[in-house]
Structure formats: C-alpha cells, structure tokens
Amino acid sequence: MTANTLPVRRPPLGARLSRLALPAFTTVAVLYLFLPIAVMIAFSFNDPRGRQNITWQGFTIENYFDVWSRPDITGPMATSLVVAVVATIGATVLGTLIGLALTRYRFRGRGPFNLLIYIPMATPEVILGASLLSLWVTADVQRGLGTITVAHIMFNISFVVVTVRARIAGFNRSLEEAAMDLGADELTTFRKVTLPLIFPGILAAALLAFALSIDDYVVTSFVAGQETTFPLWVFGASRFGVPPEVNVLGTLIFGAALVLIVAQIIWARRRQGIETSLAKEAAA
Amino acid sequence: MPRGLRWLTPYLFLVPGALWLTAFFVVPMLVMASVSLQEGTLGTGFRLTFNFSVYPEMVAEYLPQFGRSIIYALVVTAATILIGYPIAYTIAFRGGRAKNILLLLVILPFFTAFIIRTLSWKLILADNGFVLGSLKDLGFLSPAFHVLATPLAVVSGLTYNFLPFMILPLYVALEKIDPHLIEAATDLYASRRQAFLRVTLPLSMPGVFAGSLLVFIPTVGDFINAEILGSRDTTMIGNVIQRLFIQTNAYPEAAALGFIVMAGVLALVAVYARVVGAGELTAG
Numbered sequence: 001m002t003a004n005t006l007p008v009r010r011p012p013l014g015a016r017l018s019r020l021a022l023p024a025f026t027t028v029a030v031l032y033l034f035l036p037i038a039v040m041i042a043f044s045f046n047d048p049r050g051r052q053n054i055t056w057q058g059f060t061i062e063n064y065f066d067v068w069s070r071p072d073i074t075g076p077m078a079t080s081l082v083v084a085v086v087a088t089i090g091a092t093v094l095g096t097l098i099g100l101a102l103t104r105y106r107f108r109g110r111g112p113f114n115l116l117i118y119i120p121m122a123t124p125e126v127i128l129g130a131s132l133l134s135l136w137v138t139a140d141v142q143r144g145l146g147t148i149t150v151a152h153i154m155f156n157i158s159f160v161v162v163t164v165r166a167r168i169a170g171f172n173r174s175l176e177e178a179a180m181d182l183g184a185d186e187l188t189t190f191r192k193v194t195l196p197l198i199f200p201g202i203l204a205a206a207l208l209a210f211a212l213s214i215d216d217y218v219v220t221s222f223v224a225g226q227e228t229t230f231p232l233w234v235f236g237a238s239r240f241g242v243p244p245e246v247n248v249l250g251t252l253i254f255g256a257a258l259v260l261i262v263a264q265i266i267w268a269r270r271r272q273g274i275e276t277s278l279a280k281e282a283a284a
Numbered sequence: 285m286p287r288g289l290r291w292l293t294p295y296l297f298l299v300p301g302a303l304w305l306t307a308f309f310v311v312p313m314l315v316m317a318s319v320s321l322q323e324g325t326l327g328t329g330f331r332l333t334f335n336f337s338v339y340p341e342m343v344a345e346y347l348p349q350f351g352r353s354i355i356y357a358l359v360v361t362a363a364t365i366l367i368g369y370p371i372a373y374t375i376a377f378r379g380g381r382a383k384n385i386l387l388l389l390v391i392l393p394f395f396t397a398f399i400i401r402t403l404s405w406k407l408i409l410a411d412n413g414f415v416l417g418s419l420k421d422l423g424f425l426s427p428a429f430h431v432l433a434t435p436l437a438v439v440s441g442l443t444y445n446f447l448p449f450m451i452l453p454l455y456v457a458l459e460k461i462d463p464h465l466i467e468a469a470t471d472l473y474a475s476r477r478q479a480f481l482r483v484t485l486p487l488s489m490p491g492v493f494a495g496s497l498l499v500f501i502p503t504v505g506d507f508i509n510a511e512i513l514g515s516r517d518t519t520m521i522g523n524v525i526q527r528l529f530i531q532t533n534a535y536p537e538a539a540a541l542g543f544i545v546m547a548g549v550l551a552l553v554a555v556y557a558r559v560v561g562a563g564e565l566t567a568g
Contacts, residue, residue, distance in 0.1 A: 026371050
C-alpha cells in the first residue's frame with residue numbers, strides 16, 4: 001500500500017465556472033443599476049431638435065449653461081431646495097431626540113411608541129399623501145409650501161430615528177462614564193462626548209432626509225396645491241417631452257450626492273479611528 | 285433637572301417628534317377614515333353619513349386594479365429576491381475589504397430622482413430607442429415588438445426602483461451569518477449546495493422576509509411606474525387613488541380605497557411581526 005491515498009485534484013471545471021458566476025452576475029447587476037443613470041448623464045449632453053430629448057442628435061455642453069436661464073426649471077428647483085433644507089433640519093432635530101430617548105432611556109409606552117415610528121415607514125406614500133390631503137381639505141387649509149414642508153418632515157422623522165439609533169446603539173458608553181467620573185456634569189458630557197461621537201450618525205441621517213425630500217414626488221403631489229417642486233415639474237413636463245436641462249440638473253444632483261456621500265464616509269472612517277483609539281485608552 | 289423628575293427626561297425628548305407624527309400621520313389617517321364615510325360633492329360640500337356601503341362598492345368597482353397591484357407586487361418581490369440575493373450574497377461573503385464600496389455602488393443610483401430614473405427607463409425601453417431600435421435594425425426583433433405600455437415595462441420599472449429595499453436587508457442578514465457555521469457544515473461532508481440550502485438560506489430568511497415587506501408595500505401603492513411606463517391596461521390601485529383624489533375630487537371614494545390599502549398593509553405588517561417577531565421589526 002502506498003502512503004498517498006488522496007491525489008491532489010484540481011476542482012472540476014464546473015466548480016471553477018460557478019465560482020466565477022457570482023462575481024460576473026454582480027458586475028452585470030451593477031451595470032444594470034447604473035444604466036438609467038448613464039442614460040440620464042448622456043442625454044444631458046444631447047443636442048435635440050424640437051421638444052423630444054429621446055434620440056441622440058449630437059454632443060453639446062450648451063445645456064449646462066442654458067439651464068440657468070430657464071426660470072421655469074430653476075424656480076421649482078429652488079422651491080425643492082428650500083423645502084429639503086427646512087425639512088431636513090426639522091426632521092433631524094425631532095428624529096435625533098427620539099433616537100436618543102429610545103436608546104438611552106427605559107420608559108413606559110415603548111411598544112406603542114415604536115409602532116408610531118415604524119408604521120409611517122411601512123405606509124405606501126400614496127396613502128401618506130391621500131390622508132394628508134384629507135386632513136387639509138377637511139380643515140380647509142390652503143395647500144402650498146407650508147403643507148409640503150410639514151409632510152416632508154413627517155415622512156423623514158422615522159428614517160432619521162432609524163439611522164441615528166443604529167449609530168448610537170454601536171457606541172461605547174464607557175466613554176461617557178469616563179467623562180462623568182472625571183467630574184463632567186450630564187450636560188457637559190453630552191456636549192463634549194456624546195454629541196461629537198454620534199454626530200456622524202446625525203449627519204448621515206440628515207443626508208438621507210435631504211435626499212428623500214428633494215426626490216419626493218408622490219406625497220408632494222397630494223399636498224402641493226399650486227406650488228411646483230422639481231419632481232412635480234419634471235413629471236408635468238414628461239407628458240410633452242423633457243428638455244435636456246432636466247437631465248443637467250439630475251446629473252448635478254447626482255454628482256453632489258456622490259461628493260457628499262464619499263466625503264461623509266471618509267470623515268466617518270477618520271472619526272471611527274479616533275473613537276477606537278480613545279476607547280482603547282479609556283479601557284487601558 | 286431635580287432628581288425626582290428624572291423620569292421625565294425621555295418623554296421631553298420624545299414629545300416634539302411624537303406630536304408631529306400624531307398630528308400629521310395618525311390624525312390624517314383618522315380624518316381619511318371619516319372622509320371615506322361622507323357623501324357629497326366638492327360644490328355642495330361633504331357630510332358625514334356613515335355610508336359604509338362605499339367600501340364594498342369600491343372593492344367591486346376597482347377589483348381589476350386591486351388584483352393587478354397585488355399580482356405586480358408579488359412578481360416584483362420575487363424578481364427582486366432573484367436579482368438581489370446573489371448580489372447581497374456576493375457582497376457579504378466575497379466582498380472582502382471592498383464590501384462598503386460595493387454596497388455604496390449598489391445604492392448610489394438611487395440618489396437620482398425617482399422620476400428621472402423612471403423616465404430614463406422609458407427612454408431605454410422606447411420602441412425605437414437605442415436598445416429595441418438597434419435590435420430591430422439587426423433583425424432580432426420584429427418591427428412591431430414593443431415593451432412600453434405593457435405589464436412587463438411596469439414590472440421592470442418597479443423591480444428596478446425597489447431593488448435596493450431588497451438588497452440592503454438581505455445583506456444585513458447574510459453579513460450576520462457566522463462563516464464558521466458554513467465551514468462546520470462542509471466539514472461534516474455537506475456539499476456546497478447542501479451547506480447553502482440547509483445553513484445559509486434558512487439563516488438569511490429574516491432578511492428575505494424584511495426585504496419582501498419593504499418591496500411589496502411600496503410596490504402595491506406605486507403609481508409612477510404604471511403612469512410613465514404603462515398604459516390604461518396596467519393601471520394600479522395607486523393610480524386610481526391619485527386620480528380620484530386629485531383630478532376628480534371624489535374624496536370619499538378615494539379615501540375608502542386608501543383606507544382599504546392601509547388596512548391591507550397593517551395586516552401584512554402584523555403577520556410579519558407574528559412570523560418573524562416584532563423584535564426583528566423594531567431592532568432598527
């Protein structure tokens with residue numbers, strides 16, 4: 001009998017191919033996810049004749065200059081930005097407070113309260129819009145900028161709570177205890193230790209709220225009255241043909257989101273590094 | 285704060301946000317319920333007559349749209365699982381150091397406006413657009429072939445738009461799985477397929493459930509995809525609610541439809557909480 005009973009075998013071809021299948025599938029999937037974005041960017045450089053921007057006619061960067069002299073487009077864009085900024089601030093403040101309360105305190109009524117946070121997220125947007133419209137019609141309230149902003153704060157609160165909460169849950173309480181042991185009172189500890197530590201979470205939540213707000217069509221369409229936001233304008237225009245200037249603004253928003261997200265990630269990573277080293281020191 | 289009143293702190297944090305959600309989510313739902321039981325027209329005003337018969341009437345009148353919404357949503361949920369699972373699996377188990385970058389790549393396209401993304405799909409799927417047009421020119425498709433205005437177009441658009449809601453919870457569930465468990469299975473002579481079917485897949489089921497809920501609900505209520513990519517034969521219940529509310533001002537009928545959808549959603553969430561456990565739902 002020989003000693004080597006198990007010859008070294010190369011895995012069969014099938015197995016080697018199936019190892020490649022997943023990465024290949026994922027690559028194709030990512031391309032698929034980016035296809036509409038690529039089309040949006042490409043057609044922002046199109047030079048269409050007539051109102052329809054649906055076939056490729058020629059390359060131009062003209063659209064990127066023209067868009068600023070189209071108040072019919074920049075007006076709704078400005079409205080969207082104002083709503084998004086106000087709604088982001090409102091929802092971030094209200095949502096962060098709730099996130100803090102839920103993670104750091106035990107209190108009665110937690111269960112029903114969780115439902116109050118999660119059910120709005122589970123509700124189809126069309127129902128959020130329809131119920132708000134019912135309210136405004138019944139209460140005879142004039143719809144416009146105010147009702148849009150109120151609605152945006154409402155649907156953003158839950159998303160802020162979830163994001164902030166995930167961040168607070170992973171955070172090291174011993175740092176706060178250390179501060180208290182060193183004689184800091186509760187407020188100082190919160191200001192100097194807690195807030196800086198959870199700030200990346202708050203920022204991420206604010207970014208998400210801003211993105212959801214500036215993008216919203218469904219809820220806004222119910223509560224806008226005569227007001228027009230950017231998505232509402234684009235939808236209205238799509239019946240007759242969307243001009244390339246819309247693609248320009250879409251591309252610019254996408255670019256801004258990209259820059260902000262990357263910056264946020266780099267910054268959060270840095271902070272995480274600092275935090276880990278602080279935690280190590282605190283533990284030592 | 286005086287020590288005796290410490291218990292008040294969490295409530296102080298909760299109250300502003302809770303009031304907002306109550307005033308602009310809970311109250312509107314109640315108002316919508318009341319509106320659904322009223323009779324009248326915009327001109328003569330609406331009076332609460334407890335007209336419960338509107339509910340069976342609406343179900344009967346819009347049965348095709350209800351059925352279509354549910355079928356589309358089921359197909360879309362299945363499609364997002366089929367497309368999303370391999371992606372989430374690849375990122376979770378093969379992502380290595382690039383995990384976060386890959387995850388970012390997957391969600392990045394969704395930072396473009398929903399409307400613009402869907403309009404991009406309209407362009408891609410256009411009868412003589414660069415995809416179908418080229419295939420037709422090359423003789424692969426008959427000139428009469430079209431995708432737009434068919435259920436396929438609507439379902440494709442919905443699948444694309446709600447895919448991240450499937451990928452993210454799947455990723456979270458898969459990422460949590462201890463690779464040692466899979467190793468143990470293969471050490472005990474399970475084939476790769478058996479290890480997947482008996483260990484990985486069952487452990488990832490919470491993600492599948494969460495993702496299904498997160499995709500099914502917004503899909504059932506969506507009307508943008510059917511509006512932009514569909515035709516009169518692909519109308520979903522969201523389109524009906526939107527049209528009755530905004531164009532024909534048939535508030536009671538629209539409110540009744542909205543309330544039926546909301547009740548269905550709540551029932552789904554309740555079933556989910558039963559099956560998967562409320563903890564999973566509210567863990568954040």
